[in-house]
Amino acid sequence: MPSKAAPPTTDPEPLADAPVYRRWLHRFSFVVLTATFALVAIGGHVTSTESGMAVPDGWFTFGWWSLFAPPSEWWHEFGTFWEHTHRLQGNVVGMLTIAMAVWLWRTQKARPVLRWSGVLMLVLVCIQGALGAFRVDFNEIAIAFIHGINGQIILCLWVLVAAALSRPWVERVAALRRDRPGQAPRRLRWFTLAMLAALFVQLTLGAAVRHYKADKSLPDFPLHYSQVLPPMSQDALDEAYLAYHAERFGLTIEEATAAGWSNRSPRNNTVVVPVWKVHLQFAHRVWAYTLLIAGITLVVMTLRSRLDQRLLLTPALLLLSLFVLQVSLGAITVMTETDVFAATMHQATGALLIATATWLAVRVHLAGYRPTHGPESAEASRPQPAYTPADAPPPRTTPTPA
Numbered sequence: 001m002p003s004k005a006a007p008p009t010t011d012p013e014p015l016a017d018a019p020v021y022r023r024w025l026h027r028f029s030f031v032v033l034t035a036t037f038a039l040v041a042i043g044g045h046v047t048s049t050e051s052g053m054a055v056p057d058g059w060f061t062f063g064w065w066s067l068f069a070p071p072s073e074w075w076h077e078f079g080t081f082w083e084h085t086h087r088l089q090g091n092v093v094g095m096l097t098i099a100m101a102v103w104l105w106r107t108q109k110a111r112p113v114l115r116w117s118g119v120l121m122l123v124l125v126c127i128q129g130a131l132g133a134f135r136v137d138f139n140e141i142a143i144a145f146i147h148g149i150n151g152q153i154i155l156c157l158w159v160l161v162a163a164a165l166s167r168p169w170v171e172r173v174a175a176l177r178r179d180r181p182g183q184a185p186r187r188l189r190w191f192t193l194a195m196l197a198a199l200f201v202q203l204t205l206g207a208a209v210r211h212y213k214a215d216k217s218l219p220d221f222p223l224h225y226s227q228v229l230p231p232m233s234q235d236a237l238d239e240a241y242l243a244y245h246a247e248r249f250g251l252t253i254e255e256a257t258a259a260g261w262s263n264r265s266p267r268n269n270t271v272v273v274p275v276w277k278v279h280l281q282f283a284h285r286v287w288a289y290t291l292l293i294a295g296i297t298l299v300v301m302t303l304r305s306r307l308d309q310r311l312l313l314t315p316a317l318l319l320l321s322l323f324v325l326q327v328s329l330g331a332i333t334v335m336t337e338t339d340v341f342a343a344t345m346h347q348a349t350g351a352l353l354i355a356t357a358t359w360l361a362v363r364v365h366l367a368g369y370r371p372t373h374g375p376e377s378a379e380a381s382r383p384q385p386a387y388t389p390a391d392a393p394p395p396r397t398t399p400t401p402a
Contacts, residue, residue, distance in 0.1 A: 054079030058133030
Protein backbone atom coordinates (compact mmCIF):
# COMPACT_ATOMS: atom_id res chain seq x y z
CA MET A 1 0.00 0.00 0.00
CA PRO A 2 1.56 3.32 -1.03
CA SER A 3 2.63 5.66 1.74
CA LYS A 4 0.64 8.83 2.29
CA ALA A 5 3.55 10.98 3.42
CA ALA A 6 2.74 14.66 3.50
CA PRO A 7 4.84 17.12 1.52
CA PRO A 8 7.03 19.48 3.56
CA THR A 9 5.33 22.55 4.95
CA THR A 10 5.86 25.86 3.15
CA ASP A 11 5.36 27.88 6.34
CA PRO A 12 8.24 27.12 8.74
CA GLU A 13 6.79 29.36 11.47
CA PRO A 14 3.07 28.91 12.00
CA LEU A 15 1.11 31.59 13.83
CA ALA A 16 0.13 29.39 16.75
CA ASP A 17 2.09 31.62 19.14
CA ALA A 18 0.91 34.91 17.63
CA PRO A 19 -0.67 37.36 20.07
CA VAL A 20 -4.44 37.64 20.26
CA TYR A 21 -6.30 40.94 20.27
CA ARG A 22 -8.21 41.20 23.56
CA ARG A 23 -10.89 43.82 23.32
CA TRP A 24 -11.62 44.28 27.02
CA LEU A 25 -7.97 44.43 28.00
CA HIS A 26 -7.47 47.10 25.35
CA ARG A 27 -10.44 49.07 26.66
CA PHE A 28 -9.19 48.79 30.23
CA SER A 29 -5.86 50.26 29.14
CA PHE A 30 -7.77 53.38 28.07
CA VAL A 31 -9.36 53.55 31.53
CA VAL A 32 -5.89 53.53 33.10
CA LEU A 33 -4.65 56.07 30.56
CA THR A 34 -7.57 58.43 31.24
CA ALA A 35 -7.11 58.15 35.01
CA THR A 36 -3.41 58.93 34.65
CA PHE A 37 -4.12 61.99 32.51
CA ALA A 38 -6.61 63.20 35.14
CA LEU A 39 -3.93 62.74 37.81
CA VAL A 40 -1.42 64.78 35.78
CA ALA A 41 -4.00 67.54 35.20
CA ILE A 42 -4.93 67.72 38.90
CA GLY A 43 -1.24 67.81 39.79
CA GLY A 44 -0.82 70.73 37.41
CA HIS A 45 -3.65 72.57 39.12
CA VAL A 46 -2.02 71.93 42.50
CA THR A 47 1.17 73.52 41.18
CA SER A 48 -0.72 76.46 39.63
CA THR A 49 -2.48 77.22 42.92
CA GLU A 50 0.67 76.53 44.99
CA SER A 51 -1.28 74.00 47.06
CA GLY A 52 1.42 71.34 47.18
CA MET A 53 2.18 72.01 50.84
CA ALA A 54 -1.44 72.44 51.97
CA VAL A 55 -1.31 68.99 53.60
CA PRO A 56 1.92 69.02 55.65
CA ASP A 57 2.51 65.25 55.99
CA GLY A 58 3.60 63.43 52.86
CA TRP A 59 2.46 59.87 53.53
CA PHE A 60 -0.80 60.67 55.33
CA THR A 61 -3.51 63.34 55.40
CA PHE A 62 -3.49 64.96 58.85
CA GLY A 63 -2.66 61.61 60.43
CA TRP A 64 -5.11 59.57 58.33
CA TRP A 65 -4.24 57.26 55.47
CA SER A 66 -5.23 59.44 52.55
CA LEU A 67 -7.72 56.96 51.14
CA PHE A 68 -9.72 56.96 54.40
CA ALA A 69 -9.30 60.58 55.55
CA PRO A 70 -12.75 61.96 56.49
CA PRO A 71 -13.99 64.96 54.46
CA SER A 72 -13.95 67.11 57.59
CA GLU A 73 -10.15 67.05 57.41
CA TRP A 74 -9.72 68.29 53.85
CA TRP A 75 -12.99 69.43 52.23
CA HIS A 76 -13.30 72.86 53.85
CA GLU A 77 -10.22 74.64 52.44
CA PHE A 78 -9.31 75.25 48.80
CA GLY A 79 -5.69 74.16 49.07
CA THR A 80 -6.27 71.03 51.13
CA PHE A 81 -9.15 70.04 48.84
CA TRP A 82 -7.00 69.99 45.70
CA GLU A 83 -3.93 68.47 47.33
CA HIS A 84 -5.98 65.69 48.91
CA THR A 85 -7.91 65.14 45.65
CA HIS A 86 -4.56 64.73 43.94
CA ARG A 87 -3.63 62.07 46.48
CA LEU A 88 -6.95 60.27 46.10
CA GLN A 89 -6.52 60.18 42.33
CA GLY A 90 -3.02 58.82 42.87
CA ASN A 91 -4.51 55.95 44.89
CA VAL A 92 -6.99 55.27 42.08
CA VAL A 93 -4.19 55.13 39.50
CA GLY A 94 -2.18 52.87 41.78
CA MET A 95 -5.01 50.34 42.13
CA LEU A 96 -5.74 50.43 38.38
CA THR A 97 -2.04 49.85 37.70
CA ILE A 98 -2.02 46.78 39.95
CA ALA A 99 -5.02 45.37 38.10
CA MET A 100 -3.40 46.13 34.73
CA ALA A 101 -0.10 44.51 35.72
CA VAL A 102 -1.89 41.32 36.85
CA TRP A 103 -4.01 41.22 33.69
CA LEU A 104 -0.98 41.64 31.44
CA TRP A 105 0.97 38.99 33.32
CA ARG A 106 -1.82 36.44 32.97
CA THR A 107 -2.70 37.05 29.31
CA GLN A 108 0.48 38.13 27.50
CA LYS A 109 2.59 34.99 27.74
CA ALA A 110 3.31 35.23 24.01
CA ARG A 111 4.65 38.79 24.47
CA PRO A 112 7.21 38.85 27.33
CA VAL A 113 8.09 42.52 26.79
CA LEU A 114 4.49 43.59 27.20
CA ARG A 115 4.10 41.22 30.13
CA TRP A 116 7.01 42.81 31.99
CA SER A 117 5.88 46.30 31.00
CA GLY A 118 3.03 45.93 33.50
CA VAL A 119 5.58 45.28 36.24
CA LEU A 120 7.64 48.26 35.09
CA MET A 121 4.58 50.54 35.16
CA LEU A 122 3.74 49.40 38.68
CA VAL A 123 7.28 50.19 39.84
CA LEU A 124 7.19 53.64 38.18
CA VAL A 125 3.81 54.48 39.73
CA CYS A 126 5.13 53.48 43.17
CA ILE A 127 8.21 55.66 42.65
CA GLN A 128 5.94 58.52 41.57
CA GLY A 129 3.89 58.21 44.77
CA ALA A 130 7.06 58.17 46.87
CA LEU A 131 8.36 61.28 45.08
CA GLY A 132 5.12 63.07 45.89
CA ALA A 133 5.42 62.17 49.56
CA PHE A 134 9.09 63.14 49.76
CA ARG A 135 8.36 66.44 48.03
CA VAL A 136 6.04 67.35 50.94
CA ASP A 137 8.19 65.91 53.73
CA PHE A 138 11.36 67.67 52.58
CA ASN A 139 9.62 70.67 50.93
CA GLU A 140 12.11 70.39 48.08
CA ILE A 141 11.45 72.08 44.72
CA ALA A 142 13.88 69.77 42.91
CA ILE A 143 11.80 66.74 43.93
CA ALA A 144 8.64 68.50 42.73
CA PHE A 145 10.39 69.15 39.41
CA ILE A 146 11.27 65.45 38.99
CA HIS A 147 7.80 64.45 40.19
CA GLY A 148 6.14 66.53 37.48
CA ILE A 149 8.33 65.19 34.67
CA ASN A 150 8.00 61.57 35.80
CA GLY A 151 4.21 61.84 35.78
CA GLN A 152 4.16 62.75 32.09
CA ILE A 153 6.66 60.00 31.25
CA ILE A 154 4.28 57.52 32.89
CA LEU A 155 1.43 58.95 30.79
CA CYS A 156 3.39 58.40 27.56
CA LEU A 157 4.32 54.86 28.59
CA TRP A 158 0.64 54.08 29.14
CA VAL A 159 0.02 55.30 25.60
CA LEU A 160 2.59 52.76 24.40
CA VAL A 161 0.95 49.96 26.40
CA ALA A 162 -2.49 50.85 25.01
CA ALA A 163 -1.06 50.94 21.49
CA ALA A 164 0.62 47.55 21.95
CA LEU A 165 -2.75 46.07 22.90
CA SER A 166 -4.50 47.57 19.88
CA ARG A 167 -5.62 45.65 16.81
CA PRO A 168 -3.13 47.36 14.39
CA TRP A 169 -0.18 46.36 16.61
CA VAL A 170 -1.38 42.74 16.80
CA GLU A 171 -1.74 42.70 13.03
CA ARG A 172 1.80 44.07 12.74
CA VAL A 173 3.14 41.12 14.74
CA ALA A 174 1.22 38.74 12.50
CA ALA A 175 2.60 40.50 9.40
CA LEU A 176 6.17 40.18 10.68
CA ARG A 177 5.71 36.47 11.34
CA ARG A 178 4.32 36.03 7.85
CA ASP A 179 7.40 37.78 6.41
CA ARG A 180 5.50 40.84 5.27
CA PRO A 181 7.57 43.63 6.85
CA GLY A 182 6.05 46.67 5.16
CA GLN A 183 7.62 49.79 6.60
CA ALA A 184 7.05 53.53 6.72
CA PRO A 185 9.70 55.82 5.21
CA ARG A 186 12.76 56.05 7.41
CA ARG A 187 12.78 59.86 7.38
CA LEU A 188 9.22 60.02 8.69
CA ARG A 189 9.88 57.40 11.36
CA TRP A 190 12.93 59.27 12.64
CA PHE A 191 11.06 62.58 12.50
CA THR A 192 8.37 61.28 14.86
CA LEU A 193 11.00 60.09 17.34
CA ALA A 194 12.86 63.41 17.10
CA MET A 195 9.58 65.22 17.76
CA LEU A 196 9.07 63.17 20.92
CA ALA A 197 12.58 63.99 22.13
CA ALA A 198 12.04 67.70 21.40
CA LEU A 199 8.74 67.66 23.29
CA PHE A 200 10.42 66.18 26.34
CA VAL A 201 12.99 68.98 26.20
CA GLN A 202 10.09 71.44 26.20
CA LEU A 203 8.46 69.52 29.04
CA THR A 204 11.65 69.93 31.09
CA LEU A 205 11.84 73.64 30.32
CA GLY A 206 8.16 74.13 31.17
CA ALA A 207 8.48 72.25 34.45
CA ALA A 208 11.48 74.37 35.38
CA VAL A 209 9.55 77.58 34.54
CA ARG A 210 6.60 76.50 36.71
CA HIS A 211 8.43 75.11 39.72
CA TYR A 212 11.14 77.77 39.87
CA LYS A 213 8.54 80.52 39.34
CA ALA A 214 9.99 81.99 36.17
CA ASP A 215 6.55 82.35 34.56
CA LYS A 216 6.33 86.09 35.28
CA SER A 217 9.92 86.92 34.43
CA LEU A 218 8.82 88.04 30.94
CA PRO A 219 5.59 90.00 31.46
CA ASP A 220 4.71 90.74 27.81
CA PHE A 221 4.05 88.70 24.67
CA PRO A 222 5.30 88.28 21.98
CA LEU A 223 8.00 90.84 22.88
CA HIS A 224 10.30 90.69 25.89
CA TYR A 225 10.20 93.91 27.93
CA SER A 226 9.12 95.64 24.67
CA GLN A 227 12.20 94.27 22.90
CA VAL A 228 12.66 91.57 20.29
CA LEU A 229 15.41 89.96 22.35
CA PRO A 230 15.29 89.95 26.16
CA PRO A 231 17.99 91.59 28.29
CA MET A 232 21.09 89.39 28.46
CA SER A 233 22.66 90.77 31.64
CA GLN A 234 21.36 91.68 35.06
CA ASP A 235 22.11 95.38 34.60
CA ALA A 236 20.30 95.45 31.25
CA LEU A 237 17.37 93.63 32.83
CA ASP A 238 17.19 96.16 35.68
CA GLU A 239 16.96 99.02 33.17
CA ALA A 240 14.40 97.22 30.98
CA TYR A 241 12.33 96.27 34.05
CA LEU A 242 12.10 99.90 35.18
CA ALA A 243 11.38 101.24 31.67
CA TYR A 244 8.69 98.64 30.96
CA HIS A 245 6.73 99.20 34.16
CA ALA A 246 7.11 102.98 33.94
CA GLU A 247 5.68 102.96 30.41
CA ARG A 248 2.91 100.58 31.48
CA PHE A 249 1.64 103.02 34.10
CA GLY A 250 2.27 106.17 32.06
CA LEU A 251 5.25 107.43 34.05
CA THR A 252 8.65 108.65 33.05
CA ILE A 253 11.73 106.77 34.18
CA GLU A 254 12.60 109.62 36.54
CA GLU A 255 9.14 109.53 38.13
CA ALA A 256 9.27 105.75 38.50
CA THR A 257 12.73 105.96 40.06
CA ALA A 258 11.61 108.69 42.46
CA ALA A 259 8.65 106.48 43.45
CA GLY A 260 11.09 103.71 44.38
CA TRP A 261 10.35 101.34 41.51
CA SER A 262 13.22 99.02 40.65
CA ASN A 263 14.14 95.39 40.19
CA ARG A 264 15.27 95.25 43.80
CA SER A 265 13.25 94.40 46.86
CA PRO A 266 12.88 97.44 49.16
CA ARG A 267 13.26 95.21 52.23
CA ASN A 268 16.62 93.54 51.67
CA ASN A 269 17.72 94.84 48.25
CA THR A 270 17.53 91.35 46.69
CA VAL A 271 16.80 90.92 42.99
CA VAL A 272 13.09 90.55 42.18
CA VAL A 273 13.59 89.04 38.71
CA PRO A 274 17.03 87.44 38.23
CA VAL A 275 18.29 87.32 34.67
CA TRP A 276 18.56 83.50 34.63
CA LYS A 277 14.77 83.28 34.98
CA VAL A 278 14.38 85.54 31.96
CA HIS A 279 16.71 83.30 29.96
CA LEU A 280 14.80 80.19 31.08
CA GLN A 281 11.45 81.64 30.04
CA PHE A 282 12.91 82.90 26.76
CA ALA A 283 14.30 79.43 25.96
CA HIS A 284 10.85 77.98 26.69
CA ARG A 285 9.25 80.42 24.23
CA VAL A 286 11.79 79.96 21.44
CA TRP A 287 11.58 76.20 21.71
CA ALA A 288 7.78 76.45 21.55
CA TYR A 289 7.99 78.36 18.25
CA THR A 290 10.42 75.77 16.91
CA LEU A 291 8.15 72.94 17.92
CA LEU A 292 5.14 74.59 16.29
CA ILE A 293 6.95 74.81 12.95
CA ALA A 294 8.29 71.27 13.29
CA GLY A 295 4.84 69.98 14.27
CA ILE A 296 3.20 71.52 11.21
CA THR A 297 5.93 70.00 9.04
CA LEU A 298 5.47 66.58 10.61
CA VAL A 299 1.70 66.62 10.10
CA VAL A 300 2.08 67.67 6.44
CA MET A 301 4.66 64.93 5.83
CA THR A 302 2.42 62.36 7.50
CA LEU A 303 -0.70 63.28 5.53
CA ARG A 304 1.19 63.43 2.23
CA SER A 305 2.80 60.04 2.72
CA ARG A 306 1.50 56.93 0.98
CA LEU A 307 0.84 55.18 4.26
CA ASP A 308 -2.52 53.96 5.50
CA GLN A 309 -4.31 57.24 6.28
CA ARG A 310 -6.97 55.41 8.29
CA LEU A 311 -4.35 54.99 11.01
CA LEU A 312 -2.74 58.41 10.70
CA LEU A 313 -5.47 60.98 10.04
CA THR A 314 -6.90 61.26 13.57
CA PRO A 315 -3.61 61.49 15.56
CA ALA A 316 -2.06 63.84 12.97
CA LEU A 317 -4.94 66.33 12.98
CA LEU A 318 -5.25 66.11 16.77
CA LEU A 319 -1.53 66.82 17.14
CA LEU A 320 -1.79 69.88 14.89
CA SER A 321 -4.79 71.21 16.84
CA LEU A 322 -3.02 70.70 20.17
CA PHE A 323 0.08 72.54 18.95
CA VAL A 324 -1.99 75.59 18.02
CA LEU A 325 -3.98 75.39 21.27
CA GLN A 326 -0.83 75.02 23.39
CA VAL A 327 0.90 78.07 21.92
CA SER A 328 -2.31 80.07 22.35
CA LEU A 329 -2.64 78.99 25.98
CA GLY A 330 0.98 79.96 26.61
CA ALA A 331 0.29 83.46 25.26
CA ILE A 332 -2.90 83.74 27.32
CA THR A 333 -1.03 82.63 30.45
CA VAL A 334 1.49 85.44 30.00
CA MET A 335 -1.04 88.13 29.11
CA THR A 336 -3.26 87.24 32.10
CA GLU A 337 -0.26 87.31 34.45
CA THR A 338 -0.40 83.54 35.04
CA ASP A 339 -4.11 83.08 35.54
CA VAL A 340 -4.64 79.82 37.46
CA PHE A 341 -7.10 78.32 34.98
CA ALA A 342 -4.98 79.27 31.96
CA ALA A 343 -1.80 77.91 33.56
CA THR A 344 -3.50 74.62 34.45
CA MET A 345 -4.94 74.24 30.95
CA HIS A 346 -1.50 75.01 29.49
CA GLN A 347 0.10 72.26 31.58
CA ALA A 348 -2.66 69.71 30.88
CA THR A 349 -2.60 70.43 27.14
CA GLY A 350 1.16 69.94 27.15
CA ALA A 351 0.68 66.49 28.68
CA LEU A 352 -1.99 65.67 26.10
CA LEU A 353 0.31 66.94 23.34
CA ILE A 354 3.14 64.59 24.33
CA ALA A 355 0.71 61.68 24.62
CA THR A 356 -0.68 62.40 21.14
CA ALA A 357 2.83 62.66 19.68
CA THR A 358 3.56 59.23 21.17
CA TRP A 359 0.37 57.90 19.61
CA LEU A 360 1.29 59.33 16.20
CA ALA A 361 4.82 57.90 16.41
CA VAL A 362 3.38 54.44 17.08
CA ARG A 363 0.87 54.76 14.24
CA VAL A 364 3.57 55.88 11.78
CA HIS A 365 5.64 52.83 12.66
CA LEU A 366 2.57 50.61 12.17
CA ALA A 367 1.10 52.22 9.08
CA GLY A 368 3.39 50.36 6.70
CA TYR A 369 1.84 47.07 7.76
CA ARG A 370 -1.42 46.15 6.07
CA PRO A 371 -3.98 43.87 7.78
CA THR A 372 -2.97 40.29 7.09
CA HIS A 373 -6.40 38.65 7.22
CA GLY A 374 -8.47 40.83 4.90
CA PRO A 375 -11.85 41.50 6.48
CA GLU A 376 -11.13 38.95 9.16
CA SER A 377 -9.76 40.43 12.36
CA ALA A 378 -6.66 39.34 14.23
CA GLU A 379 -8.88 38.32 17.10
CA ALA A 380 -10.43 35.53 15.07
CA SER A 381 -7.24 34.41 13.33
CA ARG A 382 -6.19 30.79 13.60
CA PRO A 383 -3.19 28.91 12.16
CA GLN A 384 -3.98 27.60 8.68
CA PRO A 385 -2.62 24.34 7.26
CA ALA A 386 0.35 24.93 5.04
CA TYR A 387 -0.38 22.05 2.65
CA THR A 388 -3.22 19.94 1.31
CA PRO A 389 -3.43 16.52 3.02
CA ALA A 390 -2.77 13.60 0.73
CA ASP A 391 -6.13 11.99 1.47
CA ALA A 392 -8.13 15.11 0.61
CA PRO A 393 -10.54 14.77 -2.31
CA PRO A 394 -9.10 15.98 -5.62
CA PRO A 395 -10.22 19.42 -6.79
CA ARG A 396 -13.05 19.58 -9.24
CA THR A 397 -12.07 20.43 -12.80
CA THR A 398 -14.18 21.42 -15.76
CA PRO A 399 -13.70 18.95 -18.62
CA THR A 400 -12.17 20.44 -21.73
CA PRO A 401 -14.53 20.16 -24.70
CA ALA A 402 -13.32 17.94 -27.52
